[in-house]
Amino acid sequence: MLDICNLHASVDGKPILRGLDLHxxxxxxxxxxxxxxxxxxxxxxxxxxxxxxxxxxxxxxxxGVDLLAMPTEERARAGLFLAFQYPVEIPGVSNAYFLKAAVxxxxxxxxxxxxxxxxxxxxxxxxxxxxxxxxxxxYRSVNEGFSGGxxxxxxxxxxxxxxxxxxxxxxxxxxxxxxxxxxxxxGVNRLRSPERSMIVITHYQxxxxxxxxDQVHVLSRGRIARSGGxxxxxxLEARGYGWIEDxxxxxxxxxxxx
Amino acid sequence: MNAPTKPIEAFLERxxxxxxxxxxxxxxxxxxxxxxxxxRISEKKGEPDWLLDWRLEAYRRWLTMTPPSWAQVSxxxxxxxxxxxxxxxxxxxxxxxxxxxxxxELLRTYEKxxxxxxxxxxxxxxxxxxxxxxxxxxxxxxxxxxxxxxxFCSFSEAVKEHPELVRQYLGTVVPQGDNFYAxxxxxxxxxxxxxxxxxGVRCPMELSTYFRINARDTGQFERTLIIADExxxxxxxxxxxxxxxxxxxxxxxxxxxxxxxxxxIKYSTVQNWYPGxxxxxxxxxxxxxxxxxxxxxxxHISWTQVETGSAITWKYPSVLLRGDDSVGxxxxxxxxxxxxxxxxxxxxxxxxxxxxxTILSKGISAxxxxxxxxxxxxxxxxxxxxRNYTQCDSLxxxxxxxxxxxxTIEVRHPSARVEHEATTSRIGEDQLFYAMQRGLTAExxxxxxxxxxxxxxxxxxxxxxxxxxxxxxxxxLEGSVG
Numbered sequence: 001m002l003d004i005c006n007l008h009a010s011v012d013g014k015p016i017l018r019g020l021d022l023h024x025x026x027x028x029x030x031x032x033x034x035x036x037x038x039x040x041x042x043x044x045x046x047x048x049x050x051x052x053x054x055x056x057x058x059x060x061x062x063x064g065v066d067l068l069a070m071p072t073e074e075r076a077r078a079g080l081f082l083a084f085q086y087p088v089e090i091p092g093v094s095n096a097y098f099l100k101a102a103v104x105x106x107x108x109x110x111x112x113x114x115x116x117x118x119x120x121x122x123x124x125x126x127x128x129x130x131x132x133x134x135x136x137x138x139y140r141s142v143n144e145g146f147s148g149g150x151x152x153x154x155x156x157x158x159x160x161x162x163x164x165x166x167x168x169x170x171x172x173x174x175x176x177x178x179x180x181x182x183x184x185x186x187g188v189n190r191l192r193s194p195e196r197s198m199i200v201i202t203h204y205q206x207x208x209x210x211x212x213x214d215q216v217h218v219l220s221r222g223r224i225a226r227s228g229g230x231x232x233x234x235x236l237e238a239r240g241y242g243w244i245e246d247x248x249x250x251x252x253x254x255x256x257x258x
Numbered sequence: 259m260n261a262p263t264k265p266i267e268a269f270l271e272r273x274x275x276x277x278x279x280x281x282x283x284x285x286x287x288x289x290x291x292x293x294x295x296x297x298r299i300s301e302k303k304g305e306p307d308w309l310l311d312w313r314l315e316a317y318r319r320w321l322t323m324t325p326p327s328w329a330q331v332s333x334x335x336x337x338x339x340x341x342x343x344x345x346x347x348x349x350x351x352x353x354x355x356x357x358x359x360x361x362x363e364l365l366r367t368y369e370k371x372x373x374x375x376x377x378x379x380x381x382x383x384x385x386x387x388x389x390x391x392x393x394x395x396x397x398x399x400x401x402x403x404x405x406x407x408x409x410f411c412s413f414s415e416a417v418k419e420h421p422e423l424v425r426q427y428l429g430t431v432v433p434q435g436d437n438f439y440a441x442x443x444x445x446x447x448x449x450x451x452x453x454x455x456x457x458g459v460r461c462p463m464e465l466s467t468y469f470r471i472n473a474r475d476t477g478q479f480e481r482t483l484i485i486a487d488e489x490x491x492x493x494x495x496x497x498x499x500x501x502x503x504x505x506x507x508x509x510x511x512x513x514x515x516x517x518x519x520x521x522x523i524k525y526s527t528v529q530n531w532y533p534g535x536x537x538x539x540x541x542x543x544x545x546x547x548x549x550x551x552x553x554x555x556x557x558h559i560s561w562t563q564v565e566t567g568s569a570i571t572w573k574y575p576s577v578l579l580r581g582d583d584s585v586g587x588x589x590x591x592x593x594x595x596x597x598x599x600x601x602x603x604x605x606x607x608x609x610x611x612x613x614x615x616t617i618l619s620k621g622i623s624a625x626x627x628x629x630x631x632x633x634x635x636x637x638x639x640x641x642x643x644x645r646n647y648t649q650c651d652s653l654x655x656x657x658x659x660x661x662x663x664x665x666t667i668e669v670r671h672p673s674a675r676v677e678h679e680a681t682t683s684r685i686g687e688d689q690l691f692y693a694m695q696r697g698l699t700a701e702x703x704x705x706x707x708x709x710x711x712x713x714x715x716x717x718x719x720x721x722x723x724x725x726x727x728x729x730x731x732x733x734x735l736e737g738s739v740g
Contacts, residue, residue: 048691048695049694072691076694076695076697081695084692088691088692090693090707092710098693098706101702105697105702158696
């Protein structure tokens, strides 16, 4: 369903993604790992449509549609969800208001009736219970003063409410203690379904003990350096990222020589 | 980085829907200001001698004064001889006795602005005084109000029908020589609204004035006087618009509020004067003196303003807390976009015992807009137990706007408790991206953030006005997302 072909992207003229290829089938969960600076978050942001990144080359086809041609909010309405690595605070706007506006924007797009306040509250309260958030968070400003774990739970809550077709989780595990990690992973696992694809970006293998991926990819210097099954993640855990980079460096040297 | 501000800029391009001109024949004085012009204004209005003398005294004071230069605004000096000081729509012989005699073109103008003057067309029973250029053209619901002993009429009419009240209160809150613009207003004011609520009466409907500047080169100098007698309560609303013109036009109004013992006055403004185009050409100079006097014990005066229009706003609705246990409040949202400049805030003067005041100011700057909060909280030596709480928050949209805060606190009594809080925040590209990733458009995201920012002020507005204000803010911000 998602086909990324030879994707090149830069920020402020500095190339970050350099010819990335990735295919994610419907209902599959793919993990993307890689050292800092390898382009993991850039990939997430480019797919979501952040305009501070420039796509220099390549294509992204999503169920046959040119994803890169769609405006950010259209991608979201069509079912692309990004769980942010650093969820943004919006002072003065209540979480309940924000969530309802988002859910209704997506429902309108799907031709479904918008939720009224009562229906929405019923739905959101049930979902909050599932991710272990107390109702008080509905009435606080979006992410303002939330702890790291609370922010991440709020992301998973939004994902549950918006029912995306493609969910990208950008280091959702970072900054979480083991209990929070487990709750977040449970929330994500509940949302696994044959209709929903997921890209789970993580720096550590730890998260993949809880969210078991169909495939693991290692990103290095803006390209997929290696793909494999779950065992690849375990190998990385044991050997670090160094050997992948060495491998890629050697490849690059060979490429230059030939 | 240019990229992040793109959606903000697109959003800040605004249309000004009230910018049309009504074609009407006007009865106007030639440009320029002199004692002779003042005599002619007074004569046209058939005023008594004491009022003419009062005007002339103000004029002589004004000649000795200079415009204030301390405000954080800049504009070319105004040529006061190049302004028309009196312009009125021409009437068929006599003044209209009822709405039926008002020029239909005028009625249409107000209808177009969303202010229908036909009483049966009014929804929630809001009485309206419509001021067009220099004169009041219609006042609605006078009869019903009269049954409660309430006087709600144009200022000119009040001078004729209730001279004793006008004479007793005029200039007692804002004296003739209070400041440069107030002195000018005192000399040349042409009309405005007059309200008197008798003892113990709770005004049964919202009262409102709708100001419209139409004629070219004309200044509007209205004067409003509201008196709430002992135990009376009134809520008053004011709205303003003007056509789009390339020249700047001057609006120098004076509003005086008097609250006697136990009286309660709530004064709300939605100011949407033409702000000029996006390069700063044209627009209204809104130089206004508004002051309330809590003259009696336990009296209460509350100002709420939503300022989205005008090229330049210079305005500090203030309260003199003279009565013991009196309360003064100021709630403000001021928005500047493109090249607009606003220097606004409030002055709370604590004189009586156990007086309380609140200042809550929300400034929004977008485009090249400049927004200044200027506040003065003064606790005089006899003001035992005074309390003030001030909060002023600034919100910046884009990279080229400015926000300034100048709070002054003078405390002369040790029992005073004065608190001041201030914050500055920016609508960031990251906030917009976050909201857009959830399916909202940039426009919706900005209005959501701005509404959230203004929430505490909007809840002070009467219901109908709150909706209007929210819409207005949306329009005024169009093109602000960059």
